[in-house]
Each structure stands twice: as C-alpha cells, then as structure tokens.
Amino acid sequence: MYQNEKLYDYLMEHTDEITEEWYNSVKISAPEGIYSSPDSQVIDNLKRQNNDFHKRFFAVFNSEIDTFENSIKEWIDEIAKDEEHLNTPLHLILNEFNRTEEQYYRLLDQYVDEVENQYSVKEIIHWYRIIDDWFRKISVRFVEEHTKYAKQRIEAQEEVIMELSSPVISLSPQVALLPLVGNIDSFRSKIILDKTIDQCSKQRVNYLLLDLSGVVTIDEIVAEELMHLIRALKLIGVTTTLSGMRPELARSTVQLGIMFEEVTIKPSLAEAIQSREFTFK
Structure with a gap:
C-alpha cells in the first residue's frame, strides 16, 4: 500500500467540504430515488454515508491494504443492503460513484498545485492511478453486493406473494x-x-x-x-x-x-x- 501522510491529511481536511459540495448538486445529477428524498433523516443519513466513504477511501494513503479493504467492504455492505439504495436505480448510484471520483481528482489537482515540485511526476501519476484502480474495484464489488441483496429482497417478496396466494x-x-x-x-x-x-x-x-x-x-x-x-x-x-x-x-x-x-x-x-x-x- 502506498502511504503518504501529508496527502492523507490534506484529503481528510476536505471531507466535509466535498460531502456538502456533492449533495448540493446531487438532485440535478440524480433526480430520483434516495437522492431526491425530502425526508431530513434520509438526507442526514445519506450525507453521513457519503462522508464515511471519503474517510474510508482516503485511508488508502494511510493504512495497510488488508485494513483498507475490510473497511471499504463494510461500507459497501451497508450501502448495498440499505433499503433506500435498493429503491434507487443502480445506474444512478454508479453515476454518483463517478461524480465522487471526479471530486477526488479535482481535490488531488489542488494538492498538486499547492505542493508544486515536492513530488516527482511519477509519484503524482501513481496517486491518480490508485484512485482510478480502486474506484473500478469498488464499483464492481458494489454492483455484485447490490444485485445479491436486490435478489434476496425479490425472493422474499415472492415468498410473501406465494403465501398470500393461498391464505387459509x-x-x-x-x-x-x-x-x-x-x-x-x-x-x-x-x-x-x-x-x-x-x-x-x-x-x-x-x-x-x-x-x-x-x-x-x-x-x-x-x-x-x-x-x-x-x-x-x-x-x-x-x-x-x-x-x-x-x-x-x-x-x-x-x-x-x-x-x-x-x-x-x-x-x-x-x-x-x-x-x-x-x-x-
């Protein structure tokens, strides 16, 4: 695992900022499902989940690979079986993954501008590759888990329908x-x-x-x-x-x-x- 304390600290300082930035534009990019809910509790939980993802993901620059992967898997499992997310079209969720990745690139651009020539081009490119590689892995993993829980929910609903088909x-x-x-x-x-x-x-x-x-x-x-x-x-x-x-x-x-x-x-x-x-x- 590539570790860089200064980069990690910089990214962590901006977690709240990028969560608010993300949510302020989310209704435009995803005008349905969990992203369009007017319920304050749903909104607060959505922001918490988003902010929690930032903190877990940025640990890629500050923790061992096993610790990082387990942390990300926990987050994926929570979101994949979350009822609000199960009621949201999968393509909208994946689009928000893409938008979050773009936020990270912009944040990384800012950091690179601030540190100027403190790092080699090779190191900087490696940072971008780390983000890209892990977002692809996380997206695939999320689709797998989301599909699994969606299937389980459908099977449970079918079981209820079957029971109601013959209510003695x-x-x-x-x-x-x-x-x-x-x-x-x-x-x-x-x-x-x-x-x-x-x-x-x-x-x-x-x-x-x-x-x-x-x-x-x-x-x-x-x-x-x-x-x-x-x-x-x-x-x-x-x-x-x-x-x-x-x-x-x-x-x-x-x-x-x-x-x-x-x-x-x-x-x-x-x-x-x-x-x-x-x-x-």
Missing part, C-alpha cells in the same frame, strides 16, 4: 376459509395446491370453504388443479365446499367439460357458512 383463514378449530381472488394461472394454482394442503394439515382443518367469488377466469388446467386440490384434501380428511362461482365461471367450466361432482357447491360464501354440514365450535 381459520374460522374455528375445525373450519377454515380459502378465498381466491384474481386470475389464477397454472403456476399460481400449483402454489395454491401445495400451500393449502400444508396449511390445512398444520391447522388440523376438517372443513374448508373454497370461495371463488373473486376469481374472474379459469381454464382447463386450473380447473383440473382445483379438482386435484379437492381430492388431495379429501385424502387428508378435509371436506371441501365450493362457493361464489360466478355465472361466467360456471359456463366456462361446463364448456371445458369439467364438473365438480365430488364437492358440495353453494351459491355464496354466506350460504356455505350457514351449511349444516359442519358446525362452528
């Missing part, structure tokens, strides 16, 4: 309700099959009210999946009652040649609940 709602110790809403494709129908069986088993459900009043369309594959669900539930001791089948939904199932003959059907959820086939305890 307990009405009593033995009775539960599964309200289906929206369009059901083959992918979602398979999720419903797996999740419903699992939840009914865990909740020890004996009777399930399967309400279709919120379902708009249904195709042959989905209808067959629903029949598979009803049969699978029967195998684990769950009796299913269908309710809320709209006229257009009923017509499409008949046209497809699918008849729900193995299940009790009620016109509405209210009538299904009032059914004497089970009692609430």
